[in-house]
Amino acid sequence: QQPVQSPQAVILREGEDAVINCSSSKALYSVHWYRQKHGEAPIFLMILLKGGEQKGHDKISASFNEKKQQSSLYLTASQLSYSGTYFCGTGVGNEKLTFGTGTRLTIIP
Amino acid sequence: EAGVAQSPRYKIIEKRQSVAFWCNPISGHATLYWYQQILGQGPKLLIQFQNNGVVDDSQLPKDRFSAERLKGVDSTLKIQPAKLEDSAVYLCASSLQGPVEAFFGQGTRLTVV
Numbered sequence A: 001q002q003p004v005q006s007p008q009a010v011i012l013r014e015g016e017d018a019v020i021n022c023s024s025s026k027a028l029y030s031v032h033w034y035r036q037k038h039g040e041a042p043i044f045l046m047i048l049l050k051g052g053e054q055k056g057h058d059k060i061s062a063s064f065n066e067k068k069q070q071s072s073l074y075l076t077a078s079q080l081s082y083s084g085t086y087f088c089g090t091g092v093g094n095e096k097l098t099f100g101t102g103t104r105l106t107i108i109p
Numbered sequence B: 001e002a003g004v005a006q007s008p009r010y011k012i013i014e015k016r017q018s019v020a021f022w023c024n025p026i027s028g029h030a031t032l033y034w035y036q037q038i039l040g041q042g043p044k045l046l047i048q049f050q051n052n053g054v055v056d057d058s059q060l061p062k063d064r065f066s067a068e069r070l071k072g073v074d075s076t077l078k079i080q081p082a083k084l085e086d087s088a089v090y091l092c093a094s095s096l097q098g099p100v101e102a103f104f105g106q107g108t109r110l111t112v113v
Helices: none
Strands: A005-007 A009-013 A018-023 A030-036 A043-050 A054-057 A060-065 A070-075 A083-094 A094-097 A103-108 B005-007 B010-013 B018-025 B032-036 B044-050 B053-056 B066-071 B075-079 B088-095 B108-112
Touching: A005 A083, A009 A018, A018 A083, A018 A103, A030 A060, A030 A070, A043 A060, A070 A083, A094 B044, B005 B088, B010 B018, B018 B088, B018 B108, B032 B075, B044 B066, B044 B075, B075 B088
Parallel strands: A009 A103, B010 B108
Antiparallel strands: A005 A018, A018 A070, A030 A043, A030 A083, A054 A060, A060 A070, A083 A094, A083 A103, B005 B018, B018 B075, B032 B044, B032 B088, B044 B053, B066 B075, B088 B108
């Protein structure tokens, strides 16, 4: 079953922060985050494994709460280059990678 | 390091025709995925291979779609016969074994008219 993301879309001014959530009805082994720009292939951002870890690079970080079967992606001080559609991908058991419904992020100057 | 190669980039066919897509994964990647992405939606997993064995094909419409991975390297995805609702971008991705980063190809945009 496909993970559900919220919000579906968000518009930010450059420099503002955003949080994107990903929820699954199944127990998760791993959560992946990808960004896709229009007409391009998804690009990997980070992966989190069960254990409640938090990761980040630059101004993008994520958390994974395996008990709640949820993950959140945090974008701080957003830049124009952050625009795109963000997908969480969930890995269950045999590592089947299932993508969520997507969150479209638009950054305006 | 060469990325995931897919061909063709674009394809337009009439309904009921057949079409095949080709994917060459990154060298050494045991896992290969085929996804279907309809405009405005997230990628939907069609089939996942581990080497040349199928790990999951639960969402592959087997009455019209087929896929194979020869010798655990290249893979082809075929649609026969195509329907209008098959219009989408077909993405191939590969990864090392385990919960690690998946690398995507540029995709094949299929239009069925």
